[in-house]
Amino acid sequence: MRKFWDNSATSAAATPVTLTPVATALQIGTVTISPATLLAPMAGVTDTVFRRFIRNLGGCGLIMTEFTSADGVLRKKDQKAKRYLHFYDDEHPISAQLFGSNPQVMADAARMVEDRGFDLVDLNLGCPAKKVVKCNGGSGLLRDLPAIGKIFEAVRAAVKIPFTVKFRAGWNEQEIVCVELARMAESCGLAAVALHARTREQGYSGQANWEWIAAVKDAVKIPVIGNGDVRTPEDACAMITQTGCDAVMIGRMAPSNPWIFRQIEQYSHALRDGKVGTELSSSYDHPAEQDRYAMIRTYFQMLIEEELPDAVGKMKQFASWFTHGVPGGAHLRKEIYESKAATEVLTRVENFFEARLCGTDTIAREAVPALGD
Numbered sequence: 129m130r131k132f133w134d135n136s137a138t139s140a141a142a143t144p145v146t147l148t149p150v151a152t153a154l155q156i157g158t159v160t161i162s163p164a165t166l167l168a169p170m171a172g173v174t175d176t177v178f179r180r181f182i183r184n185l186g187g188c189g190l191i192m193t194e195f196t197s198a199d200g201v202l203r204k205k206d207q208k209a210k211r212y213l214h215f216y217d218d219e220h221p222i223s224a225q226l227f228g229s230n231p232q233v234m235a236d237a238a239r240m241v242e243d244r245g246f247d248l249v250d251l252n253l254g255c256p257a258k259k260v261v262k263c264n265g266g267s268g269l270l271r272d273l274p275a276i277g278k279i280f281e282a283v284r285a286a287v288k289i290p291f292t293v294k295f296r297a298g299w300n301e302q303e304i305v306c307v308e309l310a311r312m313a314e315s316c317g318l319a320a321v322a323l324h325a326r327t328r329e330q331g332y333s334g335q336a337n338w339e340w341i342a343a344v345k346d347a348v349k350i351p352v353i354g355n356g357d358v359r360t361p362e363d364a365c366a367m368i369t370q371t372g373c374d375a376v377m378i379g380r381m382a383p384s385n386p387w388i389f390r391q392i393e394q395y396s397h398a399l400r401d402g403k404v405g406t407e408l409s410s411s412y413d414h415p416a417e418q419d420r421y422a423m424i425r426t427y428f429q430m431l432i433e434e435e436l437p438d439a440v441g442k443m444k445q446f447a448s449w450f451t452h453g454v455p456g457g458a459h460l461r462k463e464i465y466e467s468k469a470a471t472e473v474l475t476r477v478e479n480f481f482e483a484r485l486c487g488t489d490t491i492a493r494e495a496v497p498a499l500g501d
Contacts, residue, residue, distance in 0.1 A: 147365040149396030154189070154375045156351055157290030157319035159221050159247050161189035161375065163396070165364070165389050166322070168355060168379035169195050169225040169252070169294070172445070176215055177430045182382060183219060185423075187389030189375070191222050195252045195266075198228030198237035213244060223248035223292070227255060227265040229275065231282035242287045248319070249287060251279065253295035253309075256328045267328035270299050273309065280316035290319035294355070294377075297340045300329040310344045310352070322353035322377055332380070342371040353377050361388070361395035361412055383449045386423060387415055417454070421481035424450045428477060432470045439470045456484070 154164035167174060167182055169192040179191040193212055200209030215222055224241040226249065228234045238249045253276065255266030269276050284291050293313050298304040310321045323344050325336035336356025345352045354373035358364050364376045381388050391412040398411030415423070427446065431439040447464045451457035460480045467473045 146369060147362070147399055148369040149399040150364055150368055150376055150392055151374065152396075154351055156190075156248065156292065159190075159290055161221065163187065163189045163393050164375035165392055166190040166353060166375060166377040167192055167382055167389070168324075168377045169193060169223075169250070170379055170382075171195060171255075171257075173383055175212070175436070175442075176219070177427070177434050177436065177442075178383070179219055179222070180216065181427050181430055182386060182389065185386055185390055187391070187393035189221075190248075191219060192250065193222070193224045195225045195227050195255060197265075198226045198230070198234045201226065201237040201240055202233060213241065213246075215246075221247040223250050225250040225252050225294070227252040227260060229265055229269060229279070231278045234279050235282040235286035238283045238291070239286045242289050246289065248290045248292055249283070250322075251283065251291070251293040253293055254324050256296070256331045261328070267296050267299070270296065270305055270309075270328060271303065273305060273312065276309065277312055277316065280313060280318060284317045291317070292320045292322065293318055294322040294324065294353075296324050296326055296328050297337065298327050300327050303327075304340070306340050307343050307347045310348045314348045314350050318350065320351040320353060320374075321348065322355055324377075324379075325354070325356040338367060338371050341367070341373050345372045345374075351375065355379060358388075361392045364392045365396060365399065383446060384452060386427075387413055387419075417481070418485060420450070420454065421477075421485065424477055424481075425474065428470070428474045432474065440467065440473060443467075443470060443473045456480070 151164040153160055153162040165188055167179065167188050167190070171194050174192060174194050182188050183191060196209050196212040200206040201213065203209070213224055224246040226234060226237050226241065228237065241249045252266055253269055257266065260266040261268035295306065295309055297306040306323055313321050321344065323341050325338055325340045326334065338354065341352065341354040351374040353375045354367045354371055355377035358367060358376055358378055359381050367373060367376055378388055394412035398408050403411055428443055431442055436442065444465055447461050451460055463476045464473050467476060
């Protein structure tokens with residue numbers, strides 16, 4: 129299957145003729161996801177600040193927590209798990225993602241998640257990290273379908289909220305289990321499945337194989353969510369077109385381009401309106417430098433207001449994503465990395481962009497050719 133960004137041409141003519149818009153809504157059990165786009169759970173990324181930040185930009189139907197240890201949820205003194213499961217009223221609908229291998233522990237943790245007010249609970253069968261896999265968690269369970277079946281049954285019996293699962297296609301190319309796993313999820317009463325169309329062995333390298341998503345969609349009647357290699361609004365609609373999946377999940381592209389959900393919604397609306405050619409290609413927002421400045425400042429201010437213990441670290445982490453393609457971005461990143469306090473980081477961001485927008489930043493202007501830094 130061919131992603132939109134595989135095309136050598138970037139003109140509107142390169143767009144597949146029969147793209148299908150992302151649906152305006154999707155029903156997962158008792159929960160309505162509108163529009164049918166989801167923010168993928170990402171360790172170190174999807175905390176409450178980033179989730180609310182994405183939600184406020186618009187276009188994202190469901191947000192998810194960082195993947196959280198079920199064992200940690202049950203330990204009263206596990207502050208990390210408590211922080212991961214902290215959310216605000218304006219984050220609904222929201223799903224909590226758990227990982228673990230013990231059915232009873234998973235069931236008890238899911239029950240606590242339900243009691244906390246989450247709208248859905250999700251099982252992580254996709255994380256490829258060695259420290260998770262060696263504990264038989266995440267994608268480590270993909271080699272033991274009977275064990276997964278026991279977790280499915282235990283959690284489904286423990287909670288009334290919709291129960292979903294996010295998984296990879298298999299351990300490697302020789303052990304593809306996604307269709308069998310999806311059918312088992314459906315038979316155990318899960319409300320939806322999300323497939324990251326890579327194997328555990330691939331990690332995050334290579335290309336996602338959308339044909340696996342199509343195979344899962346053909347195999348089950350419950351909603352199927354596609355994940356992997358969606359970099360543009362065109363990609364999102366191409367995934368729907370080529371696989372028939374019911375919704376699209378965005379992972380690593382979200383911190384790189386936080387506007388991606390709003391862009392998908394706008395592009396899908398244009399498709400439904402019958403727009404074509406240049407009208408279609410210009411149908412979604414293309415943020416200017418002023419917009420990027422406002423975005424960075426907003427996110428950093430939210431981090432400061434939340435008083436997270438690792439706010440400075442988060443700022444440094446996100447700086448490389450948020451300043452990608454900004455002329456002189458390397459200079460700004462260096463200043464951010466050298467900062468000691470969150471307020472100092474914010475001041476340096478403000479000084480950099482104010483100088484750029486006023487045309488007084490010689491470092492940034494001299495660096496204009498280096499758009500990739």
